[in-house]
Amino acid sequence: MSDREEILALLRENARYSTEDLARQTDLSESEVEAAVEALESEGVIKGYQAVVDWDKVEPERVRAAVELNVTLDRETGYDDIAERLAKFPEVQGLRLVSGDYDFAMEVEGDSMSQVSRFISEKVAPVPEITQTVTHYIMESYKERGVEFGDGHDDDRLSISP
């Protein structure tokens, strides 16, 4: 693994590792770590740092939906144009162009089910290129960005073993 890959792997595991702890876990000095992280940020490789939150524990009313979108393209409008327009909405938390039966997989978040439905019917469906939307409300999250939401298993190893 290159130094950059190593740092990315560590930050993906825990974005709150201090520069000091990143350096201790790699062969790099603290200033090398700082330079590498800065470069990754300025090159746009690292887009941001966010907590993985189990919203059910904080705002159980909060609603999230996975929305499938089908679109038609014309000479003036490509996928990027549509995506750019949709991504501007704060309700849209994730947007991906996908292969298969539909074109975009969109993740939407709102305070309530009615708010999310209203958003889809009033803001998304009217976009001229969008031909079809299918909304799946998320009932329960088990794993987000690699983090399992279960209580996890206690360490049941013997405290001292050969």
Added chain:
Amino acid sequence: MTFEPIDRVASVPPSGIRKFFELAEEYDDIISLGVGEPDFAPPWAARDAAIASLERGQTSYTANRGMRELREQIAVDARERYGLDYDADEEILVTSGASEAVDLAFRAFLDHGDSVAIAQPCYVSYVPGARFTGAEVVDVPTRAADEFKLTREVLESSGAADAEVLVMCYPNNPTGATMTREELEPVAEFAREHDLLVFSDEIYSELSYEHDHASIATLPGMRERTVVFNGFSKAYAMTGLRLGYALAPPEATEAMNRIHQYTMLSAPTTAQYAAVEALDTCDDDVREMRAQYDRRRNFVLSRFEEMGIDCFPAAGAFYAFPECPWDDSDEFAEALLEEERVAVVPGDVFGAGGEGHLRVSYATSLSDLKTAMARIESFIS
């Protein structure tokens, strides 16, 4: 009539690990750096294969030597990873953990009064296992100055030349030492010159961070005198599934199997199904676990350096073996446990050459390692 154990059982003291375990058990809030097994669960695909085999009711005995499919995969794996070329039919024996394989080799090839040279500090089972056979143990203490590598010099000075068998383990538990092919050469030469059999425990072979693992059995003239032990406990985090194996020439495998077929019949069947899947599809899991251990190793070594504790750059397994800041490592480990609630294992538990050191296992989450290291730092200052 009383249950009076025979001398060679009675004379083997209970393991020092056990004593320390009992001390540690008195506290429920400790961070333990005393654990000799992975903190990962086995790769899910392997667990899933075990579950599927149970669902199908595949729980009968297997062939004594292990399922053919598993032996074939072990043969391919050993060849591709380490250049160890063994025949699936005649030269591979699947056992209940590497532990059973070691025990079989001892029982098959050590007799009353034979002499067995054991490179130390080492895994706690070798010396008792050898004693149970009635053999005499020759301590071969490796040295911190040699980074706990086995050298020709210590083999000569310890009297290993007169032994029948040499037992060694690299990457090493408890020191984390590894040996390169070049470093193994003088050991191989010594074994050839003095006509020693070599029992080489390579259970940590997948956890070598600075160089590719080298097996002594691949050196010239060594295959015919070596038994290699390996298993699934460390690389695949399958400790409780109890599965290991021995690689050895046909006559050696046959002799070990002579005992195994009567005493064990066959290794655990469910574990064999898990192992087939592990070898087949779990390379990425192993790579990921190794990467994690390596980061923790760097972390632990950096922290010891910052604290001014002498620790050679252990390059394998999941142990660091720093010098103990106090003269008495037992006393230190007990005080550290009592005052800071951090468990480490005093080095003398692992035999000759271990005194004055501590075994620090980094098979523990980084956040626990961080806390434990901070506590050790405050304890010694």
